[in-house]
Amino acid sequence: MSETDAEVPEGAGVTTGSLARRLGVSPTTLRSWDRRYGLGPAARTEGRHRRWTQDDVAMVLEMCRLTAAGIPPAEAARAAKALTEGTHALGAVDSLAGAAAEADAPPDRHASRSGSGLPLGSARQDCKGLARAAVRLDALAVQEQLTAAIGRHGLVVTWEEILAPALQAVGRKWQSAGERYVEVEHLLSWHISATLRHVYVCASAGQETSRTVPVILACLPGEQHTLPLEALNAALAQRGTATLMLGGAVPGDALLAAVERVGPGAVVLWSQSARTANLALVQQVAATRWGIRGARTRSRVLLTGPGWGRSVRPGLLRPRGLHEALVMLDTLRSRDFQEG
Structure with missing residues (x-):
């Protein structure tokens, strides 16, 4: 049985699928973080479905922010849990974020608040979600979002308002940060190319x-x-x-x-x-x-x-x-x- 927001009683939290779409990650990634690092929902409804409360969401948002800044997942998970559990370890979070900021020096005056670390400005949410997934090297989430965006917006809008801005932001980032973001560009480019070719093959079949x-x-x-x-x-x-x-x-x-x-x-x-x-x-x-x-x-x-x-x-x-x-x-x- 799939998890949908319609199944969630008011105030019970959001589903894994809904949270994944909001954060620009794969549902599999959220489940993996829960299994490996204990970054899961504090409560479950009948049937053991995951329901993420506001505190749970804040914890995962911090995880996304830190991993996007280059913090190793295990360290980011400890800091994210400390932030939401109120264990007075906020200094660890601040030091990790500061280290990530220093690693990105000099600062990019065009950087957005998308959580991706890329200069996306006022790009639409779909673009920021795709950028976050690419920076985390979350291939599954990148592919899921590409497929969903084309299905939701069509190819032309997806290219002009989501894919092209994301590619341009990645290109600007690795040019200013040395070789640090080359792997992000390669991952994103490969999946975009594979998706576009799939669209071509499907559209041209039988014509x-x-x-x-x-x-x-x-x-x-x-x-x-x-x-x-x-x-x-x-x-x-x-x-x-x-x-x-x-x-x-x-x-x-x-x-x-x-x-x-x-x-x-x-x-x-x-x-x-x-x-x-x-x-x-x-x-x-x-x-x-x-x-x-x-x-x-x-x-x-x-x-x-x-x-x-x-x-x-x-x-x-x-x-x-x-x-x-x-x-x-x-x-x-x-x-x-x-x-x-």
Whole structure:
């Protein structure tokens, strides 16, 4: 029998599932903390269901705060229990928090109060919960929250308001903290990529795309940031648009050859930094003609990513985000259909 808030009498506390969603952790993590460190609810209702009171919640919140700050779980658990049990060991909590703060020096003036230690500012709660789970390296919670967010908000909103801000915050954090947060970025990126590919596979299964002019998606030579293109690839699949995802660091000759062979309606090119924003190659792609003799045509080129700056290049499209890219591609697709 599942635990739901509807089963809880008023004032009896919250369920494990409800608390996990609030804190951005996996229910399995809460049960593990209870089993290993005794950080469980003080009371249980009939049927031995866990019901977390306000004091229980405060204890687990402190555990989350300390582990997110880099305190080892066993030490964080002792401090969290001392805080809520009133054993006058608050000095231990303060010293642990102070040590974590010193380890993060210099302080980040953009840091949020999300409990993740990441500069998230006024990001939505789903984003902060995902960040907390990633900082704790709680892979199960990260995956659960990714799946739940897409199911609740849809892919586009999830990417633009939850995933992209979390990735950007992690990137800024490890750049300012040396190598300390690289593992967090790798964990989060891997799970986001796996989730986006799952969405793509599910959406494209059984679709008749062999006769549809595809959209080519590629990163410029030397560019390895593929996640934004993976999000676009999955979103296009949900719309029934055929794609050819070439991935990261595509050599220039290979990109030009693919355009000539496939004859795409559009080519989406991603550049994360000015270093990889190869405008000369882009102009070659835009000038490449394909099709039968007497009716040769060109692909429309979309420049995506911050590497291109804010300027608009003549003859090239410059969407500012996932939603805008989808609108542009839908418009091009509709125009091609009408002309065809």
